[in-house]
Amino acid sequence: xxxxxxxxxxxxxxxxxxxxxxxxxxxxxxxxxxxxxxxxxxxxxxxxxxxxxxxxxxxxxxxxxxxxxxxxxxxxxxxxxxxxxxxxxxxxxxxxxxxxxxxxxxxxxxxxxxxxxxxxxxxxxxxxxxxxxxxxxxxxxxxxxxxxxxxxxxxxxxxxxxxxxxxxxxxxxxxxxxxxxxxxxxxxxxxxxxxxxxxxxxxxxxxxxxxxxxxxx
Amino acid sequence: xxxxxxxxxxxxxxxxxxxxxxxxxxxxxxxxxxxxxxxxxxxxxxxxxxxxxxxxxxxxxxxxxxxxxxxxxxxxxxxxxxxxxxxxxxxxxxxxxxxxxxxxxxxxxxxxxxxxxxxxxxxxxxxxxxxxxxxxxxxxxxxxxxxxxxxxxxxxxxxxxxxxxxxxxxxxxxxxxxxxxxxxxxxxxxxxxxxxxxxxxxxxxxxxxxxxxxxxxxxxxxxxxxxxxxxxxxxxxxxxxxxxxxxxxxxxxxxxxxxxxxxxxxxxxxxxxxxxxxxxxxxxxxxxxxxxxxxxxxxxxxxxxxxxxxxxxxxxxxxxxxxxxxxxxxxxxxxxxxxxxxxxxxxxxxxxxxxxxxxxxxxxxxxxxxxxxxxxxxxxxxxxxxxxxxxxxxxxxxxxxxxxxxxxxxxxxxxxxxxxxxxxxxxxxxxxxxxxxxxxxxxxxxxxxxxxxxxxxxxxxxxxxxxxxxxxxxxxxxxxxxxxxxxxxxxxxxxxxxxxxxxxxxxxxxxxxxxxxxxxxxxxxxxxxxxxxxxxxxxxxxxxxxxxxxxxxxx
Numbered sequence: 028x029x030x031x032x033x034x035x036x037x038x039x040x041x042x043x044x045x046x047x048x049x050x051x052x053x054x055x056x057x058x059x060x061x062x063x064x065x066x067x068x069x070x071x072x073x074x075x076x077x078x079x080x081x082x083x084x085x086x087x088x089x090x091x092x093x094x095x096x097x098x099x100x101x102x103x104x105x106x107x108x109x110x111x112x113x114x115x116x117x118x119x120x121x122x123x124x125x126x127x128x129x130x131x132x133x134x135x136x137x138x139x140x141x142x143x144x145x146x147x148x149x150x151x152x153x154x155x156x157x158x159x160x161x162x163x164x165x166x167x168x169x170x171x172x173x174x175x176x177x178x179x180x181x182x183x184x185x186x187x188x189x190x191x192x193x194x195x196x197x198x199x200x201x202x203x204x205x206x207x208x209x210x211x212x213x214x215x216x217x218x219x220x221x222x223x224x225x226x227x228x229x230x231x232x233x234x235x236x237x238x239x240x241x242x243x244x
Numbered sequence: 245x246x247x248x249x250x251x252x253x254x255x256x257x258x259x260x261x262x263x264x265x266x267x268x269x270x271x272x273x274x275x276x277x278x279x280x281x282x283x284x285x286x287x288x289x290x291x292x293x294x295x296x297x298x299x300x301x302x303x304x305x306x307x308x309x310x311x312x313x314x315x316x317x318x319x320x321x322x323x324x325x326x327x328x329x330x331x332x333x334x335x336x337x338x339x340x341x342x343x344x345x346x347x348x349x350x351x352x353x354x355x356x357x358x359x360x361x362x363x364x365x366x367x368x369x370x371x372x373x374x375x376x377x378x379x380x381x382x383x384x385x386x387x388x389x390x391x392x393x394x395x396x397x398x399x400x401x402x403x404x405x406x407x408x409x410x411x412x413x414x415x416x417x418x419x420x421x422x423x424x425x426x427x428x429x430x431x432x433x434x435x436x437x438x439x440x441x442x443x444x445x446x447x448x449x450x451x452x453x454x455x456x457x458x459x460x461x462x463x464x465x466x467x468x469x470x471x472x473x474x475x476x477x478x479x480x481x482x483x484x485x486x487x488x489x490x491x492x493x494x495x496x497x498x499x500x501x502x503x504x505x506x507x508x509x510x511x512x513x514x515x516x517x518x519x520x521x522x523x524x525x526x527x528x529x530x531x532x533x534x535x536x537x538x539x540x541x542x543x544x545x546x547x548x549x550x551x552x553x554x555x556x557x558x559x560x561x562x563x564x565x566x567x568x569x570x571x572x573x574x575x576x577x578x579x580x581x582x583x584x585x586x587x588x589x590x591x592x593x594x595x596x597x598x599x600x601x602x603x604x605x606x607x608x609x610x611x612x613x614x615x616x617x618x619x620x621x622x623x624x625x626x627x628x629x630x631x632x633x634x635x636x637x638x639x640x641x642x643x644x645x646x647x648x649x650x651x652x653x654x655x656x657x658x659x660x661x662x663x664x665x666x667x668x669x670x671x672x673x674x675x676x677x678x679x680x681x682x683x684x685x686x687x688x689x690x691x692x693x694x695x696x697x698x699x700x701x702x703x704x705x706x707x708x709x710x711x712x713x714x715x716x717x718x719x720x721x722x723x724x725x726x727x728x729x730x731x732x733x734x735x736x737x738x739x740x741x742x743x744x745x746x747x748x749x750x751x752x753x754x755x756x757x758x759x760x761x762x763x764x765x766x767x768x769x770x771x772x773x774x775x776x777x778x779x780x781x782x783x784x785x786x787x788x789x790x791x792x793x794x795x796x797x798x799x
Contacts, residue, residue, distance in 0.1 A: 082639040088648050114303055116314040116329045118677060124326040127319055127729040131326055159640065166639070175639055183624035184298040200651040202584050202624045205295030207479070208468035209585035210425075217428040218579040220652070228295055239299040 033061035034072040034098055062099060065106035066137065071144050072098055073151040079178045081158050089199045097181030100190030101140075104177070107240030110137045136173070143170040186227045187238045194225035205231060245522070245529040251276040254521055254534035256508045256549065257541035258283075259342025260782060261768040261789045263490040263502075264400075265538055267460075268793035270497040277500045278532060280523055282507040282541075283308075283339030288487050291477030297623040301475040306346045308336040313679035315544055317730050319691040320668065327677050327685065332731040334566070334738055335475070336542060340504060341486035343542070343736055344782065348474045348588025348620065349450035349483045351403050352779040353394050355599040356387035356413040361664075361775060364600065365610055373610055375695045379563055379665045381774045384746035384755035387413050390787050393794075397786035398448075401484040402456035402464060405448035411595035412445075424453045424467060424590040429581050429655045433617035434592050436713035442596045447616065448783070449589035450484040460493045471621015473588025483588065506530075509683060511537055511553040511765065518765045524681060538766045539742075540789075546771035547671050547741030548686040550752075555762055559752050561671035563740035564688060565776035568613060568661030568696045570734075571703040572722040573711045576632050577653045584652075586621035597706050598778050599662070609698035613661030613778050615707055630654045632718045657707050660735070661699045663776040668693075671741050691728045700725040737770065737781050744772040757792035766792060 036059065064072055076098045085091035092098070104110055112135040121133040134142070146165075150158055165171045181190030183197065185204070191197060197204055204226045212221055228236045253269060255262045258281030266279050299305045308331075316325035337343025357364045362380045365373060374380055395417045397403075405419035423446035426434070437444040451467040458464075467482040481488040494500050508523045512531070520533035539546050550556050593616040595601060604610055629638075629647050637643035674687040704721055711719045745751025748760040753772055759765040768789050770781045 083644060084641050086641050086644070088641070088645045091644070109303065113311060114330070116310050116327050118327065120676070122324065122326060125319070125323065127727050127731075128317055128326045129328060129330065129332060129730045131329065162639075178639075179628055180298060180302070180625050183628055185296045187296075188298055197624065200624060200628060200648055201580075205470065205472060207292075207470055209470065210466065210468045212582070213427060213469040213585045213590070214425040216582055217431065220580045221582045228293065232292065236293045236296070238296070239303060239305055 032064040032067060032069045032072065034064055034067075034076065034102070035069070036060040036062065064102050066102050066110060067105070071140070072102065074144050074147050075101060077151040077153075077158055078147065078162060078174060079181070081155065081162055082175055082178045083182055090195045092178055092182060094192065095182050095196045096190050096192040097178050100181030100184065100188055101177050103189040103240060104180075105137050105140060108243050109240065111135055113243065130169075139170060139173065185238075187229060187236055188240070194227060197225035204228070207231065245531055248530055248532045250520070250533035250535070251278045252534065253277045253536045253538060254532050255279045255538040255540055256511075256521060257281065257342065257539070257545070258340045258486070258502055258504070259337065259540065259542065260344040260486055261785050262538065262540035263341075263486045263494060264786060264789045265540060265768060265793055266500050267490050267493050268790065269796060270494070270500045272796070274499055278534070279500065279502045280506040280508055280521065280532070281340050281502060281504050283504065285504050286340045286345060286477070286487050288477055288481060288485070292479040294476055295470070295472045295479060297625050300346075301623060302625060304331060304335060304475070306338065306475065306477065307331065308338040313685070315686045315688055316674040316677050317688045317690065319689070319727050321689055325674055325687045325689070328730045333729065333734050334736045335733070336544065336736065340491070340502065344486045345477045346475050347782065350589040350591075350780040351398070351401065351448045351450050351783040352593070353413055353448075354387075354777045354779050354784050355601070357600055358777040359383040359386055359390070368600070369604060369610070373604075375610070375664065375693065377666045377668055377693070378695070379667050381743075381745060381750060383774055384744055384751070385791070390784075390791060391416055393787035393790040394783065396790055397783055400458055400460070400786065401450045401489060402452050402458055403448050403450060403783070404446075404453040406446050409443060409445040409595065411443050411598065411601050419448065421453050421456050424449050424451065424587060425469070426592070427581070427583075427586060427590060427619040429583065429619055430590065430592045430617050432714050433657070433710065436710050437592070437594050439713055440709065442594045444592045444594050447589045447591050447593050449587070450782075451478070451587045451589055452482050458489070462489055462492050464488060467587050469585050469587050469590065469621070471584055471586045471623065474620055507681070508541070508549065509552065509681065511539065511549060511555060513553070513555060513762055516762060518762050536764045536766070538768060540768040543738045543741060543769060543771040544671070544686055546767055546769060548673070550742060550767075551673050551686070552683055555759070555765070557752070557761065559743065559750065561741050562667070563665035563743045563774050564669045564671050564690055565663040565665050565739045566690065566728070567735045567737050567776055567778070568663055568692070568699055568725070569659065570722055570725050571613065571659040571661065571700045571707060573657045573707050574630055574720045574722075575655050575657065575711055575714060575716045576650055576718045577655070577715065578717055579715075580652045581655055582652065583619065583622040583655060586619040588620055591616045591618045594710070597703060607698070607702065609695045609702065611662040611664065611695070611699065613659040613699055613703045615657065615659045615703065615710065618656060618658050627651070627654075633720050634718075657711060659703045659707065660778045660780070661696070661703060662778045664695060665740060665775050666693055692725055697725045735780070737776065739770040739773040739776045739781065742767045742771040743774045745774065756795040757788065768792060
């Protein structure tokens with residue numbers, strides 16, 4: 028069994044909503060909140076947290092990857108079936124192909140992260156400007172594209188997957204969540220903003236909905 | 245291997261065509277019918293829990309399990325085909341209802357001349373206008389012959405639409421229900437198209453505009469515009485799906501059995517006659533004897549099963565086509581669009597540049613595309629991030645600010661174009677890669693040719709003309725069509741491989757879907773279409789199935 032690893036979050040009451048089902052949050056004497064990780068080591072999580080926070084920063088436009096829980100989203104995805112390539116055809120032989128033939132690599136998402144995070148060692152302790160420089164140096168790589176895609180997923184997925192905490196990502200862009208009907212609105216509000224409180228599928232149905240990664244671990 | 249009791253008809257595939265065939269045959273005789281579906285049963289009551297973009301739209305929770313079986317792909321024969329390790333450019337369905345559970349419900353009829361494209365093109369423009377290497381051929385049926393079945397299929401599904409579009413074929417009856425409601429974006433597109441003298445019409449839709457009772461007595465409610473059609477099952481059943489349109493009827497028939505988790509590996513023949521099928525279920529092998537076999541398992545698997553069963557001939561696998569979907573523009577508006585609302589087919593379409601609706605004498609290609617204003621209901625992971633052309637960043641604060649501001653002020657104009665067949669685009673069995681059972685995968689050899697690139701460029705220029713007429717701040721045109729790739733989603737409208745025709749020397753099945761050599765075998769679905777018209781194929785698949793059922797011989 029692997030040693031327990033945590034993502035450390037700075038003190039602050041609002042962060043307590045990070046609680047994951049059944050997994051206790053630990054608070055250090057300094058008030059730091061420690062969230063248990065399923066795949067990343069603490070060091071890896073710190074690198075990912077630094078990177079996704081530069082890809083989708085928290086700034087005067089609104090909350091970003093940090094508040095939405097993007098790192099925890101990625102951690103859960105990698106720990107689950109997606110991370111071990113359950114959703115990919117992985118039969119041999121693996122051969123290099125043309126761009127049109129799509130990704131032909133053997134590495135699973137877990138392996139891709141584990142390998143590539145090594146080259147970003149120390150990222151978390153750099154200044155934001157230095158972090159941007161490190162990321163700019165890899166922005167045309169497949170790994171960076173994956174990290175950017177996962178950042179968007181963690182920003183805007185249903186909160187049951189661990190990202191988009193409290194529907195903050197949806198609120199940022201005015202996406203209401205999976206409401207059941209717009210039949211009375213679809214041909215009204217032409218050119219005018221129509222916004223309602225963003226809600227997750229579990230909130231709308233008022234019952235727990237289980238994500239795929241929990242059904243097929 | 246377990247030998248099962250013989251039945252009259254075994255149907256391979258529990259999607260639209262297989263279940264419709266079962267319904268039609270069960271209604272006209274007491275034949276014992278077994279439908280074999282390799283996926284799981286579906287419970288549409290659970291679709292409401294599936295309104296989740298990540299699991300369903302990105303991880304393909306309702307689709308074929310690619311880890312077990314995929315296809316291999318190459319652009320041309322001199323390359324080595326490699327497996328499509330993650331589906332992208334098309335998304336095969338799985339389970340009862342197949343892809344008919346998670347479609348958008350767009351149900352146009354094909355244009356009348358599509359069925360006689362070779363004849364009409366040669367008559368009007370001469371044989372030299374058929375592109376080099378193309379293998380365009382006629383269907384062996386005419387629009388006039390299939391029209392009554394189109395109407396019947398529309399009545400079965402309750403299709404919502406508006407008659408009178410001068411750019412489409414004549415109708416012998418009205419649409420069963422009026423068109424869907426119009427979104428703001430659809431109105432802007434309509435206004436601009438009308439100003440240019442074009443003919444915008446609501447897309448015919450299998451998502452109902454109002455409650456409807458079909459001729460079988462099946463009642464479905466009106467669309468709620470929740471924005472979860474494509475890649476999702478409909479949570480209220482407003483979208484016609486095999487499980488809500490056909491299954492309720494089939495469940496009342498004592499002579500029909502639907503067996504799930506039954507993966508057919510071979511159609512067995514003896515002396516040129518099909519004797520039944522071999523399938524695998526939960527690791528065990530079964531032989532299901534049958535007097536007649538209907539192969540209705542989606543385009544790619546129809547071809548693959550014929551090849552695996554040794555029933556292939558020189559025509560099996562040829563005329564592989566997809567659709568030319570790339571021409572489009574991303575528009576940036578001043579005003580919000582509320583684009584989270586929508587339905588899979590609440591779009592307006594302009595067919596003025598489709599088929600041969602415009603004169604091709606002065607252009608250097610044949611055929612065309614329809615242009616449309618999709619309003620599927622924008623979901624955020626797939627749609628966040630578009631920014632006007634003057635923003636170069638793709639991450640970080642500057643990009644985020646621009647993308648957040650643009651999010652609900654962005655929409656795309658799209659198009660759907662014809663793909664004519666070429667001898668260089670075909671399917672056969674892969675020599676290297678296998679599925680989980682050890683059977684060879686199907687190999688696709690597929691690329692775009694000049695005619696498609698020219699359609700793309702021409703339609704792009706028309707889209708740009710419309711975009712300029714709309715109240716946009718700016719717009720970005722989609723890039724030119726290059727080589728066919730397996731990553732970017734186009735549509736799931738692959739066609740060909742077991743094409744129909746009136747001449748056995750150039751087709752696999754006759755115009756009623758009956759195999760030319762194995763006369764007690766029928767093949768249904770878009771695998772029988774000789775070329776790929778611009779229109780979405782499901783309504784034609786249903787009409788063709790009804791036609792085949794009506795011509796079903798008693799003995």
